[in-house]
Structure formats: structure tokens, C-alpha cells
Amino acid sequence: MKVRVEQGDITRAAADAVVVNLFEGVTMPGGGTGAVDMALGGAISQVIAAGDLRGKAGELVTIHTLGRMPAPRVLVAGLGARDEFDIDAVRNLAANVVRALRKPGIRRIATIAHGAGIAGLDPEACAQAIAEGSILGGYQFLKHKSNAGDDRAEIEDVVIIEHDASKVAGMARAAERGSILAEATNIARDWANEPSNHLTPTVMAERAAELARQAGMEVEVLERADMERMGMGSLLSVAKGSAEPPKLIRLGYRGRGGEGWDLALVGKGITFDTGGISIKPAANMEAMKADMTGAANVITAAWALARLGAKLNVLAIAPCTENMPSGSATKPGDVVRAMNGRTIEVINTDAEGRLVLADAICWANELGAKRIVDVATLTGAVTTALGDVCYALMTNDDALCREVEAAAAAAGEKTWRLPMWKEYDEYIKSDVADCRNVGAGNRGAGTIVGAKFLEPFAGKTPWVHLDIAGVDNMSSDRGWVTKGASGYSVRALINLGLRLAQ
Numbered sequence: 060m061k062v063r064v065e066q067g068d069i070t071r072a073a074a075d076a077v078v079v080n081l082f083e084g085v086t087m088p089g090g091g092t093g094a095v096d097m098a099l100g101g102a103i104s105q106v107i108a109a110g111d112l113r114g115k116a117g118e119l120v121t122i123h124t125l126g127r128m129p130a131p132r133v134l135v136a137g138l139g140a141r142d143e144f145d146i147d148a149v150r151n152l153a154a155n156v157v158r159a160l161r162k163p164g165i166r167r168i169a170t171i172a173h174g175a176g177i178a179g180l181d182p183e184a185c186a187q188a189i190a191e192g193s194i195l196g197g198y199q200f201l202k203h204k205s206n207a208g209d210d211r212a213e214i215e216d217v218v219i220i221e222h223d224a225s226k227v228a229g230m231a232r233a234a235e236r237g238s239i240l241a242e243a244t245n246i247a248r249d250w251a252n253e254p255s256n257h258l259t260p261t262v263m264a265e266r267a268a269e270l271a272r273q274a275g276m277e278v279e280v281l282e283r284a285d286m287e288r289m290g291m292g293s294l295l296s297v298a299k300g301s302a303e304p305p306k307l308i309r310l311g312y313r314g315r316g317g318e319g320w321d322l323a324l325v326g327k328g329i330t331f332d333t334g335g336i337s338i339k340p341a342a343n344m345e346a347m348k349a350d351m352t353g354a355a356n357v358i359t360a361a362w363a364l365a366r367l368g369a370k371l372n373v374l375a376i377a378p379c380t381e382n383m384p385s386g387s388a389t390k391p392g393d394v395v396r397a398m399n400g401r402t403i404e405v406i407n408t409d410a411e412g413r414l415v416l417a418d419a420i421c422w423a424n425e426l427g428a429k430r431i432v433d434v435a436t437l438t439g440a441v442t443t444a445l446g447d448v449c450y451a452l453m454t455n456d457d458a459l460c461r462e463v464e465a466a467a468a469a470a471g472e473k474t475w476r477l478p479m480w481k482e483y484d485e486y487i488k489s490d491v492a493d494c495r496n497v498g499a500g501n502r503g504a505g506t507i508v509g510a511k512f513l514e515p516f517a518g519k520t521p522w523v524h525l526d527i528a529g530v531d532n533m534s535s536d537r538g539w540v541t542k543g544a545s546g547y548s549v550r551a552l553i554n555l556g557l558r559l560a561q
């Protein structure tokens with residue numbers, strides 16, 4: 060799908076559908092909607108008067124134009140109450156519109172810039188949100204369906220029509236930016252939705268290298284022997300049970316130039332999590348094909364920052380492996396040693412994400428990262444705490460945390476900070492090693508314990524940990540979020556890079 064901005068008159072747009080909007084309670088539409096109403100001889104106001112259109116949020120009403128406009132149909136989208144309307148509503152509306160219009164015969168839609176009229180939002184922000192919402196909302200994962208039929212129908216062009224010529228160039232740049240953010244998210248979704256027999260660590264490394272090539276980024280892939288040489292005993296302890304070779308993927312983009320890395324993005328890349336010897340129950344285990352979302356999100360976010368030409372040096376580090384039970388697998392009670400020398404008693408082999416992240420975070424530090432943000436589907440406990448409404452964030456640095464919170468908010472993603480009080484350090488004390496990989500004595504706080512385990516590997520480097528396990532997979536479409544892999548955190552990470560580059 061391509062999203063463009065053109066100067067013009069919405070009533071003259073040559074498209075398969077024209078999209079306009081209506082606030083709740085408005086009986087005489089103005090702006091672009093008013094112009095279309097006039098072109099249709101008052102059809103929209105008549106539908107309002109008849110009570111078939113109220114402007115409620117989420118409402119979509121189709122009106123056929125019967126030759127009065129070049130486009131055969133007009134879709135009026137409800138904006139809801141004016142005082143509740145914001146840029147997130149624009150993004151979600153664009154996504155709902157694309158899904159409602161997706162059918163054979165509709166290829167090209169023309170829309171007014173929702174929000175930029177009487178709502179008074181910044182026109183460029185609106186153009187970006189429409190691009191993001193359209194591309195994110197149109198996402199489907201059909202590659203393994205032999206007979207997807209009408210589901211394959213795709214909207215190819217979304218044209219935002221702006222009458223004021225002086226605004227067009229800025230809005231076009233914003234739509235281009237939004238398109239890159241959404242495309243990165245859809246690539247991450249594709250990887251997360253891909254079954255583990257199709258997306259092994261080896262395939263992830265190949266796909267990452269292809270993205271790096273496209274965007275002119277550095278790429279390095281460490282093999283098992285490299286990790287052994289570097290002392291990454293924690294990461295390797297997870298890979299031991301699998302027949303698939305682990306890969307530690309590193310992408311680098313030097314947008315600022317010079318030495319050093321302004322930001323390292325580190326993502327958990329478990330291409331399948333059986334739990335290992337501490338094996339998971341069968342019910343819903345298939346969802347664990349997506350336990351590499353953190354890795355996908357950091358790789359695609361760094362790729363987007365490169366495509367946007369952001370002026371910062373950014374690293375993406377993705378430790379990728381399966382977590383399998385076998386005769387060679389790590390056993391509960393085993394003690395392993397991470398790259399920084401810290402020893403870990405592996406109490407539960409299903410708490411494997413923190414084990415792969417530990418060495419990856421050490422490596423980010425060794426490479427000279429000034430800031431580290433890690434992203435992981437780390438704990439089921441985060442769903443107990445926060446459901447599927449937001450993701451958890453934990454940190455050793457208030458200032459960096461505020462940056463991440465602001466970046467996520469700009470992406471329309473809710474976050475919630477959990478405490479890192481020193482009392483929780485008790486939970487991970489081990490009798491035989493420097494720490495244990497799960498909390499002792501059933502004291503709860505599973506999400507915080509995961510972060511507490513990671514904290515010493517970040518050391519003094521400003522660090523934020525995102526636990527996205529609760530929002531990573533969705534059971535139904537909801538605005539910009541589509542069923543299956545949601546893409547949460549990709550645009551937040553890109554926004555973070557853009558903020559730090561300023």
C-alpha cells in the first residue's frame with residue numbers, strides 16, 4: 060500500500076471510494092464533508108437527519124454517489140466527541156477505514172486529512188497518523204494460505220487530498236515518515252507470525268542481513284563458536300538443547316558518524332520457547348513461535364531509523380535461538396557463566412529470555428553503548444499485572460525512562476513503569492551462584508524479578524527494559540492493532556531514536 064498527499068478538491072477525486080468524517084452531534088457538516096454533502100445534493104445531511112449517521116467513534120456509513128461524483132461511493136467515518144478526539148483516534152480511524160473498504164474492486168481510496176480541519180490537529184501529524192493507520196490496519200498474514208480468496212484484496216493507494224497547496228509538501232514528508240514506521244512494524248509482524256519451522260535463527264539472520272543491505276547498515280552474525288570464545292555461557296545454555304544453531308545478530312547504523320553508539324536496542328529472539336526441560340503445558344504452546352518479537356522489533360526499528368536518515372549511531376542486537384528439551388539441554392540447577400563473569404543458577408529453563416539477554420546486554424556494553432533499551436516477551440506475569448492494554452517498563456535511569464515513555468505515547472502505545480526497589484534483589488539470591496534466574500519462594504512480582512535479573516548486566520549504563528509479553532499478540536483487530544502479532548514497541552523504538560537524534 061502506498062500513501063500519498065495531493066493538492067486538490069475531494070469532490071473531484073478519481074478513486075474507488077472517498078472518505079470523509081463527522082463529529083458526534085453535527086447535523087450540518089462543514090469542511091470537506093460539507094463539500095461532498097453539497098456535491099451529493101445533501102445526501103449526507105439527509106442520512107444524518109434520518110438518524111442513520113450520528114458521528115459516533117467507530118461508525119462507518121457508506122453512501123453511493125449515483126454519478127454525482129467521479130468516485131462511486133463515499134464512506135463517512137464517525138469521529139466521536141470533539142473533546143475526546145486526538146491523533147491516536149486519527150490513526151485508529153484510518154485503520155478501521157482500510158479494513159472496512161478492503162474488498163475486490165476497491166483499490167484506490169481518497170480521503171480528507173481527518174483531524175486537520177475543525178478538530179485543529181497539526182496537519183502533518185494527521186498525515187503521518189493516516190499513513191501509519193492505513194498501512195498497519197491493512198496488515199494480514201496470508202502467505203501460508205493456498206485459498207485466501209477475497210482476503211487477498213488489498214487497497215493499493217491511499218491519497219490524502221489537501222486543498223491548501225502550502226501544506227502539501229510538509230504533509231507529504233509526514234506521510235512518508237509514517238509509511239516507513241508502519242512498514243517496519245509490518246515486517247516485525249511478519250516475522251512474529253511466521254511459524255518456527257519457517258523462521259529459525261538462521262532464517263532470522265538471513266532476513267536481518269537483507270534488511271541491512273537494503274538500508275546500507277553494518278551487519279555481523281556471531282556463530283556458536285564465536286559466542287563460546289567470547290564467554291557467552293548464559294546465551295549458549297539456552298541453545299544447548301536445540302538442533303538449530305543459535306545466531307547473535309548485530310546491525311549497526313552510524314547516522315551521526317564518528318565513534319560510539321548512542322543507543323543499543325537489544326531484543327529477545329527465541330524462535331520457539333518450549334520451556335526446555337522445565338517444559339510448558341501443551342495448551343497454547345503454539346503462541347511461543349512469537350517469542351522472538353523483541354528481536355524482530357529492534358532489528359526493524361533500527362532499519363527504519365537508517366531509512367529515515369536519523370542522526371544517531373544505533374545498534375540492534377538480537378540473540379536468537381530455540382529453547383528445546385533434549386539430551387543435551389540445560390537442566391534445572393545447572394550453573395552457567397555470562398560474558399561479564401557473573402554466574403547464574405538456572406532454576407527454571409523456561410526463564411530463558413533473561414539468559415539470552417544477559418549476554419547480549421553485556422555485549423552492547425562492551426561495544427560502548429551509551430544507552431541500552433531491551434525489549435522482550437519476558438514474563439506471563441506482566442499479563443496478570445497489566446493485561447493487554449499496555450506494556451511494562453523498568454529502568455535504572457529516570458531520564459532515559461521518560462524519553463521512552465514519551466516516545467511510546469507519541470506512537471499511541473500505553474506504558475506503565477514498575478518499581479526496581481532494592482528489596483527485590485533478595486528474590487534472585489542463589490545459594491550456589493551469584494544469582495538465580497527465577498524468584499525464590501513464590502513471592503510473586505515475576506515481571507520485576509525478570510528486570511532485576513537483567514539490571515547487573517546493564518551495569519552503570521542507562522538502561523530501560525520493556526516487557527511486551529502482554530501486548531505482543533492480540534485475539535482481534537483493534538484500530539491500528541491487528542489480530543496476531545501486534546507490532547507493539549516498534550514505532551516507540553523508532554520515535555525514541557528520532558528524539559535522541561535531536
Ligand code: BES
Nearest residue numbers: 407409410411436437438439440497528
Ligand atoms: N516466553 C515466556 C513468556 C511469555 C508467556 C510470553 C506468555 C508470551 C506469552 C517466557 O520465556 C517464560 O516462559 N517465562 C516464564 C518465567 C517463569 C519461569 C519465571 C513465565 O512467565 O512463566
Ligand code: ZN
Nearest residue numbers: 332409410411
Ligand atoms: Zn520461557
Ligand code: ZN
Nearest residue numbers: 329332350412
Ligand atoms: Zn520465552
